[in-house]
Amino acid sequence: MGKFITFEGIDGAGKSTHIAFVSDYIKARGVELVSSREPGGTPLGEKLRDLVLHETMHLETEALLMFASRREHIAQVIAPALERGAWVISDRFTDASFAYQGGGRGMSVAKLEALEQWVHPALQPDLTLLFDVPLEVARARLDATRELDKFEQEKADFFAATRAEYLRRAAQFPQRFRVIDSTRSIADIQLRLAAILDGFFDEQ
Numbered sequence: 492m493g494k495f496i497t498f499e500g501i502d503g504a505g506k507s508t509h510i511a512f513v514s515d516y517i518k519a520r521g522v523e524l525v526s527s528r529e530p531g532g533t534p535l536g537e538k539l540r541d542l543v544l545h546e547t548m549h550l551e552t553e554a555l556l557m558f559a560s561r562r563e564h565i566a567q568v569i570a571p572a573l574e575r576g577a578w579v580i581s582d583r584f585t586d587a588s589f590a591y592q593g594g595g596r597g598m599s600v601a602k603l604e605a606l607e608q609w610v611h612p613a614l615q616p617d618l619t620l621l622f623d624v625p626l627e628v629a630r631a632r633l634d635a636t637r638e639l640d641k642f643e644q645e646k647a648d649f650f651a652a653t654r655a656e657y658l659r660r661a662a663q664f665p666q667r668f669r670v671i672d673s674t675r676s677i678a679d680i681q682l683r684l685a686a687i688l689d690g691f692f693d694e695q
């Protein structure tokens with residue numbers, strides 16, 4: 492079996508910035524790597540992504556679409572790659588549903604756990620890199636760079652609750668989470684990522 496690594500953090504935390512670095516670092520060890528994202532990662536998932544990022548909808552519809560995209564992603568991309576021994580990086584996975592639909596929007600943890608149990612009862616990331624920044628830093632980075640989608644337009648309270656839920660999960664699952672202080676420079680963060688990945692390779 493391959494290894495499954497996920498990237499998490501509030502919008503603008505900087506996770507996407509580091510995906511190429513982590514991909515190259517892993518590939519340099521001679522490992523086959525598949526890099527993907529959620530929502531999305533398959534043709535159907537990308538259509539669902541477009542809907543959830545731009546249409547207003549009921550909270551539970553939003554959560555169900557996230558898990559529908561995930562079901563397809565697991566079936567088409569993640570499970571086949573892991574089964575053939577490849578490593579998979581996903582820009583977000585189920586921790587994002589707990590953080591955004593749970594923490595941010597207030598959906599119950601019990602409902603999210605039921606969806607998790609339904610969609611991937613036996614699959615969890617081997618390593619989750621949580622890029623953590625104060626809201627103001629994330630907001631300033633987003634404002635400087637792009638047109639904001641539905642989630643990125645949410646207010647500070649939403650992101651405070653989302654960030655808090657991410658940190659709560661990191662404390663709940665310390666064996667797989669590594670929290671990265673994403674206020675540091677990109678170069679400093681790369682040093683920290685290299686140390687985390689070296690440790691992860693040593694454990695294999």
Ligand SMILES: Nc1ncnc2c1ncn2[C@@H]1O[C@H](COP(=O)(O)OP(=O)(O)OP(=O)(O)O)[C@@H](O)[C@H]1O
Pocket residue numbers: 500501502503504505506507508509622632633636643673674675676677680
């Ligand atoms: N450590 C950093 N220091 C300064 N700027 C950064 C840092 N990390 C990322 N940035 C900048 O912040 C912006 C947002 O970064 P990025 O797109 O990686 O965030 P993200 O967490 O993936 O956001 P989203 O989840 O919304 O896609 C980019 O312009 C990026 O260059």
Ligand SMILES: Cc1cn([C@H]2C[C@H](O)[C@@H](COP(=O)(O)O)O2)c(=O)[nH]c1=O
Pocket residue numbers: 502528529530544557582583584585587588589591592642643
């Ligand atoms: C998987 C997943 C994602 N989201 C939200 C989080 C982000 O705002 C967007 C994805 O955009 P990104 O810039 O590519 O990170 O979707 C969510 O609310 N719930 C989820 O399960």
